[in-house]
Amino acid sequence: MYRMMIVDDEEIITDGLAVIFGKMDLGLDIYKAYSGQEALELLHRTRVDIVLSDICMPEMDGLELMEHIRRSWPQCKIVFLTGHSDFNYVYQAIQAPGVQYVLKNEGYPKLIEAVKRALQELKDTMQVNDLIRQSKEQLNTLETLAQGDYFRHLIHSVKVDQEVAEDFSRLRIPLDASLPVLIALGSISDSESPRTYSDRQETALAVKFLSEKLLKERTVSLGVIDRYGDLIWLIQPERSRDLDRAETFEQLGKFLEGTFELIQQACRESLEVGMAITLSAEEFQWARLPMLYDKARQVQHYRAGDGEQMVQRVNLNEAAAPDPVRDRFLRDKVDTLAAHLEAGRKEEFLRLFGEMAGPAGQDRGRCNPYLTELYYTIALMLMSYINRWEADEAVGVSSLMQLEVHRTLGEAFRYLRDTAELLFSVRKSGEQKRAAGVIDTLCLYIEENLTRDLSLVRLSDVIHFNPSYLSRLFKQERGINLSEYIEDMRIRQAKDLLKRGELKVAEVGSLIGYVTPQSFTRVFKKWTGTTPQEYRTDMLSG
Template identity: 40%
Template sequence: MYRLLVVDDEAIIADGLYEVLLGVPNLELDVYKAYSGQEAMKLFDKTRFDIVLTDIRMPEMDGLQLLENIRAKWPRCRVIFLTGYHEFSYVYTAIQHECVNYLLKTEGYDKVIQTVAQAVSDMEAEWRAEALLEQAREQSEKAKELLRKDFLYGVLRERIEAGEISGEQFAELGVPLRAEEPVLLLLGRVSGLTDCGTYSSKMKQLYRVRTVARTYIESRAAFVDMVHEQYDLVWLLQPLQGSDDAAEAAQEAWAGLSTFLKGSLELVQAACKESSGAELSLVLDDSPVAWGDAAERFAQLHMLMNYRIGRSHGLLLDKQAARSDRDMDNQKANKLRVRPAVLDLLTEQLEHGRKDDFARTLDESTAALREVDTMHHAGAQELYYSIALLFLSYMNRWQLTEQAAAAIGLHKLMRPAEHESWTNAIGYLGKVGVVLFQLQNQEEERRANAVVATIQKHIQAHLHDPNEISLVRLAELAFFNPSYLSRLFKQVTGINLSEYIAEVRMTRAKRLLEDPNLKIQEVAERLGYGTATNFTRSFRKAMNMTPQDYRASIVNK
């Protein structure tokens, strides 16, 4: 929907143009009017306008002054000047500006509609123009580093599908690694970083560490480095040259890189300590991993960083050296843990109403439960409680507990022992998810209906005041963006907001016309048309008769 503002100090002209443009089909115009340049600028302070149709000769602030003010606020707004024959030399100055056109006042409403339609067409063409595409490409280049980090972090957090990990995707994002070859993971942590200085100083410290590491690593490895969870560092590494030869050559390349890193990382730690006093702890993976399995390996290394290093600083640990019998047991237990990334994904899918994706993720994350025989297994209980707590948090946040209680048997949610088996427990969790999606849909529909009912009530109470029933004003009442309110209203009612206002006006008009003591001008004012002429024009268009004819038809019944 496009917002159009009519500006003319002669009310009869402004009102006439307003009524004509309000009813133009196929253009989806949200039309406003102002009787001076100052009044127009007050509207510009509240919202954006796409097209302004304005008289060029007005007192106090003329059309050219209005144009300058508009350009300062909304440079891409289209301005169409209304002018007379004798004013053409005056308007010539105005049309030197970009996105400016003019109309002679004698050309009639059809020409006005045609010019406005052309302005809309020009805007749509401009959006598709190559210049904008080139600008988007430039912005994409500037954002590439952020996009690259988001993509790779998504891979490590299992938010990126395996099919998206490709050489083409790497090339597009500028990832200096090879998607068809495995990757080696390295995690780092700078001690004491959370306890010192401002956020800016912490980031500078991390940047210094990354710079030091880069100077040692870049001679033998292709890599990407990034900050993880604010203060940890992650490196993704490969040998500089890919190996198209035998598996033996590839194995040698990886072995050489691993040996090089173990030796060089000690120097990185020493250099960080010397240059900035930073104690850097590192965990290096013991072998490269395929991209599709990188998330699982990353989770293991992250646990090792948290639980094996603890409060020790300056450690250099590789995963192989850190293994013990207890670690092997922990790896088995890991199958029954839901990683934070998966819980985040389940929460996101639930919040966004992605029912099918949620069901699939829930089924995959609980599959290991089916292999557990006893309901007292600690790891199985941890997995169950993690998902149950997600559900409980969602219900509390959206106040759905009472509504859900009867449908799901809420007493079972935080008591896994209430289920006969883990298979039954999984089925119960699936049922809870289905019920929450149903309640979510019902609640969204209820809220939408409530908003629309409020808007309809306001329109019916303020038909006499066009400013109170403008799209911008109605959007303010609902605390929505005007475009969103327009779409929501049509989604709920099946008609456009402007069509609803027109229907309410016509319904009210017919009722008022039944009172013979009311003059046509009074009816027009009560309906917000301003003048009897504007009311008659709109009534004839909607009812195929004038208000006087309609009143006469009632009397003759």
């Protein structure tokens, strides 16, 4: 979903345009701002893809706003509303790429056409067909492979070598080994049909090259594929940006959150895969990379919902440290089993398990040393995940490490398979419970803060999810849109206050968050079929 912000110091124009575009099926989330400064505050809080703005406004005009947009969201498209007398403004605006202007007297069709054109430009930018072709061409290049191998070694090392600058230089890694770094972890979820290893590798590389194209606007970054087939991005601010360091990383965090949403959208539309993103909220030294990577994987597992379209920023320094022993398994194939279990790829897990356990079905006894070793290796891996996910009551472990209780090896491996399937169920149930808990917390906050700002951007700050994922998660859990739930809560409270008869109608509207009496009356009538005054009269007379 793309986001459009409408900016005009005349409230009637802003609200009118919001209504018009809100009724159109353009795939746009609409935001409103009544001044350049208010627009700037929103731009600092979330990604905006299209800005529709008056060019002449007091305090901060459209051109000054455009400069802020260019610094914060380089991919954003701008449509200016102008008058005939604004020639000097227009002349400056049309020199900038991605900017259109529409005369105010040209009417709505011309304006709608300009917005559609901006939307198409955005979609064209996000097409990844050329990037897929590039990824195929670069798949076997020494540079790509060498960089990936090096960082896979680095993130799985017990201790990172302090002398990494020389390695970076030799491998043409653009990052600075002397400066702190941010880490982002992207877990790609497959479509319903299982994908081969080469399919997943090709998809991951396409995402890697797309992300590098978008992230280079404001960062120095490198994406690599880890041993689970997930993507890791190592990111530093663009060195030419001469800003206060704390401010730089805070602004960078918002830029990354919005840019990764665009990457997720491209993945869904062009590659037909979803991706959950976990992004470190603070910088750290290279020596801490292995620990912070393991923490990012652990945090991503304990997420609310399925994670698709999720971008969560997490203070990894404060996250609980994972037990590194549980991330190291005895056999390569069991490593792959663990990766499938970790990522929730049930069909691939069961297919590989069937290949590994196939000989057990032909062995009638329990004395095959290889199969005995294999049994305990898989059992130990399952035990590790049962403990980590605190699933011992749901799964049961009483006989997991007791091969002798099974009559045959075939029976023993069927028991392991059943245990694994229970673990997959526990995983899905845990995601659903955490999602329900998050939404319950959100609903309580809404109920207690009906008079405050309850915009999607504000609520996403409260829950620490990006707006689009929060909206999707709420609809999944409650079956209605978040905005509808908020209006329903406000109308419920309004009815209660109107029944009491203690406050004027305008006071009731203000008390539940409506700025003007007209807005309150309009929304109340839309929901109930009667005006607030008519409702009060009916209740009191009855």
